[in-house]
Amino acid sequence: MTTAEAAQLLEDFRAGKIPREKVLRAFQAAPAADLGFAQVDTHRALRKNFPEVIFGAGKTSDQIGKIAAKLQEHGQQVLITRVNSEQAKLICKKFKHAVHHAAARCVTIEKKPLPKRAGFIAVVCAGTSDLPVAEEAAVTAAIMGNRVERVFDIGVAGLHRMLARMELLQSANVIVAVAGMEGALPSVLAGLVSKPVIAVPTSIGYGASLGGIAALLAMLNSCASGVTVVNIDNGFGAGYAASQINCLVTT
Amino acid sequence: MTTAEAAQLLEDFRAGKIPREKVLRAFQAAPAADLGFAQVDTHRALRKNFPEVIFGAGKTSDQIGKIAAKLQEHGQQVLITRVNSEQAKLICKKFKHAVHHAAARCVTIEKKPLPKRAGFIAVVCAGTSDLPVAEEAAVTAAIMGNRVERVFDIGVAGLHRMLARMELLQSANVIVAVAGMEGALPSVLAGLVSKPVIAVPTSIGYGASLGGIAALLAMLNSCASGVTVVNIDNGFGAGYAASQINCLVTT
Amino acid sequence: MTTAEAAQLLEDFRAGKIPREKVLRAFQAAPAADLGFAQVDTHRALRKNFPEVIFGAGKTSDQIGKIAAKLQEHGQQVLITRVNSEQAKLICKKFKHAVHHAAARCVTIEKKPLPKRAGFIAVVCAGTSDLPVAEEAAVTAAIMGNRVERVFDIGVAGLHRMLARMELLQSANVIVAVAGMEGALPSVLAGLVSKPVIAVPTSIGYGASLGGIAALLAMLNSCASGVTVVNIDNGFGAGYAASQINCLVTT
Amino acid sequence: MTTAEAAQLLEDFRAGKIPREKVLRAFQAAPAADLGFAQVDTHRALRKNFPEVIFGAGKTSDQIGKIAAKLQEHGQQVLITRVNSEQAKLICKKFKHAVHHAAARCVTIEKKPLPKRAGFIAVVCAGTSDLPVAEEAAVTAAIMGNRVERVFDIGVAGLHRMLARMELLQSANVIVAVAGMEGALPSVLAGLVSKPVIAVPTSIGYGASLGGIAALLAMLNSCASGVTVVNIDNGFGAGYAASQINCLVTT
Amino acid sequence: MTTAEAAQLLEDFRAGKIPREKVLRAFQAAPAADLGFAQVDTHRALRKNFPEVIFGAGKTSDQIGKIAAKLQEHGQQVLITRVNSEQAKLICKKFKHAVHHAAARCVTIEKKPLPKRAGFIAVVCAGTSDLPVAEEAAVTAAIMGNRVERVFDIGVAGLHRMLARMELLQSANVIVAVAGMEGALPSVLAGLVSKPVIAVPTSIGYGASLGGIAALLAMLNSCASGVTVVNIDNGFGAGYAASQINCLVTT
Amino acid sequence: MTTAEAAQLLEDFRAGKIPREKVLRAFQAAPAADLGFAQVDTHRALRKNFPEVIFGAGKTSDQIGKIAAKLQEHGQQVLITRVNSEQAKLICKKFKHAVHHAAARCVTIEKKPLPKRAGFIAVVCAGTSDLPVAEEAAVTAAIMGNRVERVFDIGVAGLHRMLARMELLQSANVIVAVAGMEGALPSVLAGLVSKPVIAVPTSIGYGASLGGIAALLAMLNSCASGVTVVNIDNGFGAGYAASQINCLVTT
Amino acid sequence: MTTAEAAQLLEDFRAGKIPREKVLRAFQAAPAADLGFAQVDTHRALRKNFPEVIFGAGKTSDQIGKIAAKLQEHGQQVLITRVNSEQAKLICKKFKHAVHHAAARCVTIEKKPLPKRAGFIAVVCAGTSDLPVAEEAAVTAAIMGNRVERVFDIGVAGLHRMLARMELLQSANVIVAVAGMEGALPSVLAGLVSKPVIAVPTSIGYGASLGGIAALLAMLNSCASGVTVVNIDNGFGAGYAASQINCLVTT
Amino acid sequence: MTTAEAAQLLEDFRAGKIPREKVLRAFQAAPAADLGFAQVDTHRALRKNFPEVIFGAGKTSDQIGKIAAKLQEHGQQVLITRVNSEQAKLICKKFKHAVHHAAARCVTIEKKPLPKRAGFIAVVCAGTSDLPVAEEAAVTAAIMGNRVERVFDIGVAGLHRMLARMELLQSANVIVAVAGMEGALPSVLAGLVSKPVIAVPTSIGYGASLGGIAALLAMLNSCASGVTVVNIDNGFGAGYAASQINCLVTT
DSSP states (O other): OOHHHHHHHHHHHHTTSSOHHHHHHHHHTSOGGGSHHHHHHHHHHHHHTOOOOEEOTTOOHHHHHHHHHHHHHTTOOEEEESOOHHHHHHHHHHOTTEEEEGGGTEEEEOSSOOOOOSSEEEEEESSGGGHHHHHHHHHHHHHTTOEEEEEOOOOGGGHHHHHTTHHHHHHOSEEEEEEOTTOOHHHHHHTTOSSOEEEEEOOOOOGGGGGGHHHHHHHHTOSSTTEEEOOTTOHHHHHHHHHHHHHHHHO | OOHHHHHHHHHHHHTTSSOHHHHHHHHHHOOGGGSHHHHHHHHHHHHHTOOOOEEOTTOOHHHHHHHHHHHHHTTOOEEEESOOHHHHHHHHHHOTTEEEEGGGTEEEEOSSOOOOOSSEEEEEESSGGGHHHHHHHHHHHHHTTOEEEEEOOOOGGGHHHHHTTHHHHHHOSEEEEEEOTTOOHHHHHHTTOSSOEEEEEOOOOOGGGGGGHHHHHHHHTOSSTTEEEOOTTOHHHHHHHHHHHHHHHTO | OOHHHHHHHHHHHHTTSSOHHHHHHHHHSOOGGGSHHHHHHHHHHHHHTOOOOEEOTTOOHHHHHHHHHHHHHTTOOEEEESOOHHHHHHHHHHOTTEEEEGGGTEEEEOSSOOOOOSSEEEEEESSGGGHHHHHHHHHHHHHTTOEEEEEOOOOGGGHHHHHTTHHHHHHOSEEEEEEOTTOOHHHHHHTTOSSOEEEEEOOOOOGGGGGGHHHHHHHHTOSSTTEEEOOTTOHHHHHHHHHHHHHHHHO | OOHHHHHHHHHHHHTTSSOHHHHHHHHHHOOGGGSHHHHHHHHHHHHHTOOOOEEOTTOOHHHHHHHHHHHHHTTOOEEEESOOHHHHHHHHHHOTTEEEEGGGTEEEEOSSOOOOOSSEEEEEESSGGGHHHHHHHHHHHHHTTOEEEEEOOOOGGGHHHHHTTHHHHHHOSEEEEEEOTTOOHHHHHHTTOSSOEEEEEOOOOOGGGGGGHHHHHHHHTOSSTTEEEOOTTOHHHHHHHHHHHHHHHTO | OOHHHHHHHHHHHHTTSSOHHHHHHHHHTSOGGGSHHHHHHHHHHHHHTOOOOEEOTTOOHHHHHHHHHHHHHTTOOEEEESOOHHHHHHHHHHOTTEEEEGGGTEEEEOSSOOOOOSSEEEEEESSGGGHHHHHHHHHHHHHTTOEEEEEOSOOGGGHHHHHTTHHHHHHOSEEEEEEOTTOOHHHHHHTTOSSOEEEEEOOOOOGGGGGGHHHHHHHHTOSSTTEEEOOTTOHHHHHHHHHHHHHHHTO | OOHHHHHHHHHHHHTTSSOHHHHHHHHHHOOGGGSHHHHHHHHHHHHHTOOOOEEOTTOOHHHHHHHHHHHHHTTOOEEEESOOHHHHHHHHHHOTTEEEEGGGTEEEEOSSOOOOOSSEEEEEESSGGGHHHHHHHHHHHHHTTOEEEEEOOOOGGGHHHHHTTHHHHHHOSEEEEEEOTTOOHHHHHHTTOSSOEEEEEOOOOOGGGGGGHHHHHHHHTOSSTTEEEOOTTOHHHHHHHHHHHHHHHTO | OOHHHHHHHHHHHHTTSSOHHHHHHHHHTSOGGGSHHHHHHHHHHHHHTOOOOEEOTTOOHHHHHHHHHHHHHTTOOEEEESOOHHHHHHHHHHOTTEEEEGGGTEEEEOSSOOOOOSSEEEEEESSGGGHHHHHHHHHHHHHTTOEEEEEOOOOGGGHHHHHTTHHHHHHOSEEEEEEOTTOOHHHHHHTTOSSOEEEEEOOOOOGGGGGGHHHHHHHHTOSSTTEEEOOTTOHHHHHHHHHHHHHHHTO | OOHHHHHHHHHHHHTTSSOHHHHHHHHHSOOGGGSHHHHHHHHHHHHHTOOOOEEOTTOOHHHHHHHHHHHHHTTOOEEEESOOHHHHHHHHHHOTTEEEEGGGTEEEEOSSOOOOOSSEEEEEESSGGGHHHHHHHHHHHHHTTOEEEEEOOOOGGGHHHHHTTHHHHHHOSEEEEEEOTTOOHHHHHHTTOSSOEEEEEOOOOOGGGGGGHHHHHHHHTOSSTTEEEOOTTOHHHHHHHHHHHHHHHTO
């Protein structure tokens, strides 16, 4: 029940068209979507112009297609993450506006992209192997209405590569820093900029990298203030949080 | 070496006052403090109006006092975290403007507090045992120039306590959510608000809580989008990151 | 050796038909199956109307078939868990009453289903990916003679979905709560109902979910009283324990 | 906001006393405490005749005293767990009906104990070192209105001790089985009884017991069906869940 | 250099057939196989009548064949562990006396089996899934000249199965106890017999069994004295150690 | 119920002195202590001449004294492990024959020591810090009637120290090898002897030794056949198992 | 910008050919490669005669080919690690001087091999399964201009094999010691030589080897001084570090 | 047994003074100390001019004193690590040349310091809390005859501090890099220098630093080539290995 619908309900009640019990029941017995905090939830979707995201892994192309179709009915942006190329091909065949972001393992469906906010989100990564995670963050942030600057392959083993891009990095509203192995990039970066840094550990590495745990622990123990962390390989989560933060600038 | 100094060096060289080797060495050997990005670092301190923070644990009151005195010389806010009551007493004796925030295990020294930004940061915690960490976040955010609303003891075992405060929580620019044990609070919260949620796991619990690892893992695996995480018990880090985010609103 | 047989043995001894040594040996050398507590074991199977369950993983269809045939000889319910579709097809071909519960990865063989107990067990899960584990719990509880209500996809990220079903959930005798990722569902649920909640962590998630360890730890550290936990993905165990509890109601 | 208040609000609106916006806001912003499920929460406390439990560890005697006093105002049972002898002495001095259960590290305050339910809960433990945890479970179950039978020191290394008590154990409605080290007791027990077994791992052991993790893992992997598990040393949680289950018998 | 060869060398020296330097060099420059402790090593092989064992996993059938051929040249027993059926087929084709123990994943090649020692080793396992590991232990012990009694599927969930076999188990010189999941079998067994129990955890289980770590930890924390433990799934190691112990009986 | 008692019962029944029901009940309800396998347990104690051992840690001197007194009543050896010097002093004051083995943290009480078996157990350790654990193993083995040879401080960092003692080590019936840090001693040793090696990891070390886990894992992964392992710091368990093995020699 | 280029720039400035701004910009705006520490980086490549190494895993043959081609343009050695046989075949087809080191899973491309330094690096491994990692170390060290002596299959279970090669091992400038399972080789070795030992744990093993963690921990806890450790299976890293050390000899 | 002694033995045998068996036994039973590789061990101590080091933790001042006295008898350098101030005071009272390095928690006793080698070892650390470990490395390297340059408090959060010291760092023969928390310093450093970097993780940090495990893992996963790692807090080991490497320069 939208605010408009609720207002109509009240007017109908005042106009004597419906009994009081019906109004009460609408508010009381209503599924959560009709309760205060759930309406807020709907408000949020309207305000943020962004619906639920589809996690493609483990879903059939058919299942993805059905959910995407339902989301699209409401004229909204659709983001599908963790799709393989076969899934992507089938989805792109089905949806006219579908775009396969192969490097990001994502498909987006946008009839009319959201207008871009002022300012931008920088998505950086340490090595070329971290690229899929970084791209997932970038595609997520982009479809949510943010300008994104990619700065890839600037790992700390060749510090000059990062230092050479400091001017750009210092201009970002928020930085998503993606790294595997020892995960030092966010720490070094956060020591050099004053904006929030969202660190994304990746599962890149072997042996004692423990599938990304090494990078995760390093990021959580960052000696530089202002670093927050998401799950291993969670590029989507980082892009989403970055967008939430970037939203605040233009509020 | 500033740009002006570099220009002078070149003129001296052209004027034959100094040999070529000296110019080359100056650029090659130049300490980082003289390079662009290091100057930026100084700019950042000025721009953010906030200096280095003193981690009190493991330092003597005397050591803390000396560092604080040096920071205060520059007329800046001083924040000292993880101080015990004995340390706090000695520092408060020494500094006129020192305030001991006992619950937060912090001491602040402010001749003239920073003006508060518009909007506020909500600091919430699940149980009363999480309070010291939540207070550390709150004190950190406050001294950095943010208005802070505390919403304590709203753990998920009594969901209504949190729901009762949703209106306030939805008005915050950013939420710091502190919880130990199963660490579910940030997930539940992030499902209900559209603002960034910074999750702080605490070491509250026993047995399989593994000193906070259980809560940390839960938060990293949050099914709600937009949750980022800091180290166990790191109230300071969360408060700092929240302030960085809140800064963006008024940029 | 049943009680009747033991009585006969004693009478034969008194009648001088057998020597004392034979009686003594019968009691001393008797296999456990003949001892008191083992007879109890047999009694238990009769009383509970439920025999051993076949764990299908790692067994051939032929092996499963033989065990199932032997169990069926005694006219009992047969439950086979963790079967893949190929195994299921072969078993269903062999047994007339076999039913393949594909979503639960189970096959059941019941000539005559057990009568259902009064009251019901609620099986809830957080996300659609948790469905196979939840279905395993539901099928297990059902074949053991319980009515089961399924309430799926009510994860804490959209709290209203769970709240909308509270009336039903509060009417259950016992709740099986299945969740992966941060595993917060049982905690939130147990805070809202007065009945036992059996939590089942699933291996759904990636990175720091550590194959379900994150959800497992969260559930063990639940701040809500009355939550007990079974192994990761152990839908069968939860359904079985729930049935044991539900049995008590009608005792 | 109660149903009556909501009805009044609507009438006021129809009567033109309040604007439509106020009605809408009231429903949107309504605190959870006013919603159905929160009232249910209050009902639950009444129905179960048992209020919140005080976790004494880390609280001052004064804090405990204040919370206990408030609980007692409502004429309810008070259970305080994890109290040391000094805390206990102070509380017992303050409350007339306070009883210190030293072995359980608990204090109970009951003006009028709850009537005991029919049937009983068996609390068993493997070794004498597990006794404090077992006693915590027993005291918890007892104050919640259950008869409790203690069967201590029946670890699997001397199997006959457990077998000698099978008759009693098989008569219990539910069994709480407490064990440290290899934690095998619940598995062996659950193979011999048909009632729910709640396993409590303890931190008793050294080296590879990892503070109880070894016992916890063993219990989670029990080959006997019907075992559910609580956190390490969580005697309270087990006693509470056992009481919830025992409640069902008399429903 | 065997003792006989060394004696001959000395006699040749005394007889003036070879110079002193040659004798010295033989003892000094000799490869390790010729040094005191290495001769002991050779002595050991002779005394124990058992050579190196071939770990088949990761080796090609060709590699295995070559090593086996070289071992057979010395007329010795050959044991190859962890072979798959394809490897086994190829080896059996190549060696006349090769026997494929499919359940044990082993191949043995014995022209003339060792005579069996008096007394026997009992190899027990908890469940049918533990069988391959138990068989590996049994085959290893058997080829090393021991009589082996297999007692399979006597897990603690059905205690009577184990108790029914106590007479046999108590007659063994040493017991190899194989179990996965909660790994309780060795503890229960060791409480009932006076002979050494070698515990073998298996990787049977899922979720919190952590690939056998749960069983391993349980066994290391056994409350019954006299349990020693080998690596997860290491049936060979247990069979070997059991044989070393059984050797002592007939020394 | 002993065999004699059971025979009497049967005769009384035949003589008509007692009803059949009484005989049946006696066999059915008989506590485990009266069943075959429990009598075996008693037999075992007699045969091995060694009673239960007292684990002193966490017990009061008074508690230890009472248990020891009861054990001594039966004229048996008493072994108390993990006692501190204060406990030891009090026990020695109370028992005339008590001996405090300070290095082993044990007290023994023997009116008349057991006669020593032929052959000996070697107890070796890598460093002087491992000595308490090694001494615990040695004292345990000694009081159980074994000759013990101590070979201390022969860690692998100075390999010659171990090699210099090979003659002695090769003469032992069984070797207990105690080591912390990287725990390599048992592997190296087992490569050089043909007798069983029981490895005891110790908690000696820091950082990545993880309280002995590093040594434990190393020993479990020993590339030398015939190594079995006990819990970290479990000198008692190793000494006990070694005695069980050494027993076999003289059977 | 090399030192020579920088000197030329300054001369051009003095000669009035270019304005001061151009010089300043060259030093200020220059990418990191032009800054002091980055020039050092370039110097390093020149001095060490070795460029970046290509990690083949996860890259397509095409990607590898392009990077290799670019590196070869500068006339440098090319080392590609972790290539499978298919990748290797394609690369060898494309590059004339490419050599596939199958055992090492590496391809090298050298128009003109570097001259070998005096002295040599010993690469030793414990078992034949450790060979791929040892070969990776050996190939890495060799292409970087070092003489390499391979000493394979000298694990501590047969100590004489290692002792027989001590003379060679003691002549090495630095030793790379590769071992899986219990990882004892580097400790034993470092106790016998005076040169730096670089330990490489491998993932060889099963069960409690935890994918190489057991060996890694053992090596980090080595009781022999002078052992440093690299990541599990990181033969490349060990060969590289060994080359850096061997470089020092000839400086 | 020296070569001379062995020759004599043979002559005595030829002269008929001793039986053949005696000669054989002498060679078979020869202790390792008499074999080539053990003599090498003694040579090593002479050549390196450095004896065994005393690990003070857990030893009494008296024990330390006795070992130190014995070492000093041979006129050698004495290094005692991990001593507290009380131990240090007592040792300094006893030994004339003893020096207490309080920050390093070490005592050294040198009648005549070793001459310093050419070149130097740089010991760097990230934060002031890492200082004790860094000092331990520095004191160890210094007493072994190396010049040491300390560069402290140059953590990556303020990158300019490290960059400002690059000239010095690039001149070192080998660098010991000490860091806790996220342990990023060695990676960043190793990307900028061409010399071996020995990384020392410290236990500085809290929560997810897991007592130094986070830093350890980060260092093992360093993306910069040439980093080798020692145990957490093992300053001594790093200093020792650095000295071994620096030795090579002057060979």
